[in-house]
Amino acid sequence: MISTAPSASGDLPCACTTLRKASRAVARLYERHLAEAGLTATQFAILRAIERRGTYNLRPLADELVMDRTSLYRAIAPLERDGLVAIEADAVDGRARQASLTEAGRKRIVLALPHWRVAQSTFIEGFGAGDYAGFIAELRHTVALIETAGARSGDGGAGVSDD
Numbered sequence: 001m002i003s004t005a006p007s008a009s010g011d012l013p014c015a016c017t018t019l020r021k022a023s024r025a026v027a028r029l030y031e032r033h034l035a036e037a038g039l040t041a042t043q044f045a046i047l048r049a050i051e052r053r054g055t056y057n058l059r060p061l062a063d064e065l066v067m068d069r070t071s072l073y074r075a076i077a078p079l080e081r082d083g084l085v086a087i088e089a090d091a092v093d094g095r096a097r098q099a100s101l102t103e104a105g106r107k108r109i110v111l112a113l114p115h116w117r118v119a120q121s122t123f124i125e126g127f128g129a130g131d132y133a134g135f136i137a138e139l140r141h142t143v144a145l146i147e148t149a150g151a152r153s154g155d156g157g158a159g160v161s162d163d
Contacts, residue, residue: 034112036115037112039108039112043079047079049064049065051106051109054100057098058072058073058098061099080099084101084108085099085100085105086100086101088100
C-alpha cells in the first residue's frame with residue numbers, strides 16, 4: 001500500500017508529479033510495443049477513438065482524449081500525412097474539421113493490436129489482475145472529478161474514453 005503520510009516538510013506527495021511519473025512509465029511500455037507497428041501510444045488512441053465513431057469531429061475527439069486541440073492537431077497530422085486518417089470539413093459546419101479512418105488506418109490498427117495486447121497484458125500482469133479493474137475505475141473517477149471541476153471553474157471538462 002502507498003503511504004500518504006506527510007513528508008518531513010509536512011506536505012503530502014504532489015499528485016501531479018506522481019501521476020506524471022506513472023504516466024511516463026506506463027507510456028514507455030506501450031510506446032515500446034506499439035513502435036513495432038509504427039505508432040505512438042497517442043496515435044493508437046486516436047485511431048481507436050476514430051474507429052469507434054466512424055467519423056469524428058476533432059473538437060469532441062480532443063475532449064474525449066482529454067487533450068487540448070493543439071496537441072491533438074500535432075498528433076493527428078502524421079496520421080493524415082501517412083494516409084491513416086482523412087481530415088475534411090464538417091458537412092454541417094464548414095469551420096469544424098472531422099477525421100475518419102482510411103483503409104490504411106484500419107490495417108494499421110489490425111497490425112498494432114497484437115503489440116498493444118502484449119503491452120496491456122504485461123502491464124496487467126505486473127500490476128496484478130485482481131487490482132486492475134479497481135485501478136482503472138479509480139483513474140476514470142479521478143479524470144471525471146478533475147474534468148468536472150475544470151468545467152465548473154472554466155478550465156474545460158470533457159468526456160473520457162480509453163485506449
